[in-house]
Amino acid sequence: MTAVNHQFRLDARPVGMLKASDWEYTEEALPEPADGEVLVKILYISLDPAMRGWCNEGRSYIPPVGIGDVMRALAAGEVIASKHPDFAAGDHVTGLLGVQEYAVANGAALVKVDTALAPLPVYLSTLGMPGMTAYFGLLDIGKPQEGETVVVSGAAGAVGGVVGQIAKLKGARAIGIAGGAEKCRYIIEELGFDGAIDYKANNLDEDLHRECPEGIHIYFDNVGGEVLDAALVRLARHARVIICGAISQYNATGPVAGPANYLSLLVNSASMTGFVVTDYASRYGEGAQEMAQWLAAGELKSREDIAEGLELFPETLDRLFSGGNTGKLVLAVAGG
Amino acid sequence: MTAVNHQFRLDARPVGMLKASDWEYTEEALPEPADGEVLVKILYISLDPAMRGWCNEGRSYIPPVGIGDVMRALAAGEVIASKHPDFAAGDHVTGLLGVQEYAVANGAALVKVDTALAPLPVYLSTLGMPGMTAYFGLLDIGKPQEGETVVVSGAAGAVGGVVGQIAKLKGARAIGIAGGAEKCRYIIEELGFDGAIDYKANNLDEDLHRECPEGIHIYFDNVGGEVLDAALVRLARHARVIICGAISQYNATGPVAGPANYLSLLVNSASMTGFVVTDYASRYGEGAQEMAQWLAAGELKSREDIAEGLELFPETLDRLFSGGNTGKLVLAVAGG
Numbered sequence: 001m002t003a004v005n006h007q008f009r010l011d012a013r014p015v016g017m018l019k020a021s022d023w024e025y026t027e028e029a030l031p032e033p034a035d036g037e038v039l040v041k042i043l044y045i046s047l048d049p050a051m052r053g054w055c056n057e058g059r060s061y062i063p064p065v066g067i068g069d070v071m072r073a074l075a076a077g078e079v080i081a082s083k084h085p086d087f088a089a090g091d092h093v094t095g096l097l098g099v100q101e102y103a104v105a106n107g108a109a110l111v112k113v114d115t116a117l118a119p120l121p122v123y124l125s126t127l128g129m130p131g132m133t134a135y136f137g138l139l140d141i142g143k144p145q146e147g148e149t150v151v152v153s154g155a156a157g158a159v160g161g162v163v164g165q166i167a168k169l170k171g172a173r174a175i176g177i178a179g180g181a182e183k184c185r186y187i188i189e190e191l192g193f194d195g196a197i198d199y200k201a202n203n204l205d206e207d208l209h210r211e212c213p214e215g216i217h218i219y220f221d222n223v224g225g226e227v228l229d230a231a232l233v234r235l236a237r238h239a240r241v242i243i244c245g246a247i248s249q250y251n252a253t254g255p256v257a258g259p260a261n262y263l264s265l266l267v268n269s270a271s272m273t274g275f276v277v278t279d280y281a282s283r284y285g286e287g288a289q290e291m292a293q294w295l296a297a298g299e300l301k302s303r304e305d306i307a308e309g310l311e312l313f314p315e316t317l318d319r320l321f322s323g324g325n326t327g328k329l330v331l332a333v334a335g336g
Numbered sequence: 337m338t339a340v341n342h343q344f345r346l347d348a349r350p351v352g353m354l355k356a357s358d359w360e361y362t363e364e365a366l367p368e369p370a371d372g373e374v375l376v377k378i379l380y381i382s383l384d385p386a387m388r389g390w391c392n393e394g395r396s397y398i399p400p401v402g403i404g405d406v407m408r409a410l411a412a413g414e415v416i417a418s419k420h421p422d423f424a425a426g427d428h429v430t431g432l433l434g435v436q437e438y439a440v441a442n443g444a445a446l447v448k449v450d451t452a453l454a455p456l457p458v459y460l461s462t463l464g465m466p467g468m469t470a471y472f473g474l475l476d477i478g479k480p481q482e483g484e485t486v487v488v489s490g491a492a493g494a495v496g497g498v499v500g501q502i503a504k505l506k507g508a509r510a511i512g513i514a515g516g517a518e519k520c521r522y523i524i525e526e527l528g529f530d531g532a533i534d535y536k537a538n539n540l541d542e543d544l545h546r547e548c549p550e551g552i553h554i555y556f557d558n559v560g561g562e563v564l565d566a567a568l569v570r571l572a573r574h575a576r577v578i579i580c581g582a583i584s585q586y587n588a589t590g591p592v593a594g595p596a597n598y599l600s601l602l603v604n605s606a607s608m609t610g611f612v613v614t615d616y617a618s619r620y621g622e623g624a625q626e627m628a629q630w631l632a633a634g635e636l637k638s639r640e641d642i643a644e645g646l647e648l649f650p651e652t653l654d655r656l657f658s659g660g661n662t663g664k665l666v667l668a669v670a671g672g
Contacts, residue, residue, distance in 0.1 A: 059603075060603045061603045061604075061605075224599075229594070243598070243599070243601050243602045244602070245602070246599055246602070249599070255596045256596050256597070256598075256599060257594070257596070258565070258593070258594030258595040258596035258597070258598050259594040259595070259598060260591045260592050260593070260594035261592070261594070262579070262592075262594050262595060262598070262608070263560075263579070263582055263585070263592060263610070264610075265579050265608060265609065265610030266579045266580070266581070266582070266610035266611070266612065267395075267396045267397045267610070267612065268397075268610065269397075269609075269610060269611045269612060269615050270609070270610055271607055271608065271609040271610070272598070272601060272607065272608045272609070273601065273605075273606070273607040273608070274599070274600075274601030274602035274603070274604065274605060274606055274607070275602070275605045276602065276603065276605060279605050
């Protein structure tokens with residue numbers, strides 16, 4: 001076992017797109033767990049759109065990552081030393097462990113996961129934060145009814161792909177918006193969506209009209225910007241818009257583009273509701289149980305897009321914002 | 337009784353602010369009621385922000401007013417001839433009777449009102465559409481809880497003034513946003529609001545911060561634009577934004593300004609919900625009963641801003657959009 005730990009630390013507040021100089025790659029001695037703590041060897045690091053927001057200063061749902069701090073990230077790994085009674089060496093866990101090879105964490109902040117039920121990366125994906133986001137956002141806020149039309153943007157991403165599949169499992173029609181023909185093929189042929197719209201084809205208004213002849217009952221938005229505005233135009237009466245993210249806006253250096261068509265909410269008596277997944281922390285077990293059953297029955301597919309090597313962190317994270325991933329983007333930490 | 341009826345008809349699709357040439361003042365013979373119909377002498381015409389939208393072409397919650405049609409308006413009047421069994425001469429009624437001196441309407445489209453309980457203009461105000469809008473928007477969508485902070489824009493207007501008063505009756509704090517010192521004085525001293533913000537003082541962000549130290553739990557928006565954006569910044573967690581109108585945008589000739597700060601919905605797990613009052617048509621009785629009790633007990637004040645003379649319709653309607661009214665703007669139809 002090496003006695004050295006490598007990390008990526010935030011070196012500067014990014015402006016616009018993240019760049020290499022926003023990060024510092026550092027090395028330090030392996031930390032020792034104190035009483036109640038656990039030393040985890042990190043195997044997989046989750047790369048999520050929310051990480052862009054965590055790099056900004058200012059008020060949000062959690063404090064920003066400080067300059068010089070190890071970059072915040074969800075990760076999964078194996079316990080190699082434990083001073084907490086609930087954990088032993090060899091256990092697999094997930095938690096906010098950061099972009100690094102090893103982490104010491106309080107046992108209370110870790111979740112033990114069972115790799116006999118699903119491979120470890122799935123616990124960062126469909127059985128982790130993106131899956132919970134899809135599950136509770138769609139079911140608790142959207143409340144899909146049989147026969148309704150559910151449209152989701154970022155449909156080939158970690159959250160969007162699960163949203164569409166759950167919509168189908170609940171008897172709704174699922175229409176996905178994604179960038180490029182390959183992603184559109186993927187969500188229809190592999191995930192079973194009823195329709196796909198390539199927003200890069202520049203025909204969004206007509207495509208939405210064609211795919212949603214009765215209007216959009218639920219729009220699950222991961223992207224914001226023009227796609228959100230186009231969806232607003234097609235809302236059905238009493239539609240529910242779920243604001244999960246706005247990846248098109250996260251690197252904006254000017255003001256965010258607000259949805260110019262928001263008055264569609266008024267004329268259609270519709271709602272637009274935001275949420276952060278931690279609102280549902282007390283109910284994660286409920287979501288994980290139902291999704292694990294769907295996964296086991298082959299009714300739900302979980303796809304991870306895995307890059308290899310901690311040193312690839314900056315460029316791999318950038319792929320999220322350029323649309324370069326299909327499924328959940330994960331960084332596998334090599335070596336150890 | 338004169339055998340002549342005068343009307344304002346829509347003569348052109350308005351662009352931007354309404355102008356005199358958008359209207360045609362016409363004269364025609366008094367219509368005769370057919371079986372099931374009622375002839376009403378109109379006494380008061382309701383002037384409402386929604387009328388601007390009714391003049392536009394395009395999809396909305398009701399069809400646009402056609403070019404050459406009598407301008408659509410809610411109005412109150414007295415039955416002077418009836419061929420409907422439920423109505424007799426002398427009855428007072430309200431309905432979508434149009435901007436004119438007399439109207440023939442199907443009895444099924446009229447509501448009989450009791451002028452012994454409240455003066456006739458109040459049935460276009462607190463006991464009419466604006467009151468129902470305030471009542472159901474605030475209580476059904478906003479669901480104010482004791483001690484919460486309710487902010488309402490257009491607070492000196494017909495809807496906003498009632499929203500703040502009902503918020504107080506339900507144990508919440510009421511903060512109003514209005515234009516100018518006199519309106520701010522009015523909502524505090526006459527309507528009993530806890531605080532007032534003059535948006536024309538150009539200090540909206542700081543004023544909201546001062547008046548809402550715990551954030552905004554409910555924001556009832558009548559105006560849109562910069563005021564909506566400023567309110568979004570101050571949302572409390574799980575805040576409810578009610579989109580009732582956007583009077584600042586109704587005369588826009590370019591795209592509507594979307595709320596750039598809409599991602600505040602995400603980080604605060606908040607919602608933004610639109611509605612049209614007719615969603616609640618089946619429950620108007622419930623709202624009218626409770627508000628009539630409050631009015632009778634002196635716990636709710638209804639203020640009407642009454643202009644005299646049908647011929648003043650165009651310029652009086654313009655006052656809505658220039659902020660020139662305090663309370664419900666009503667046109668009294670002279671003569672007859």
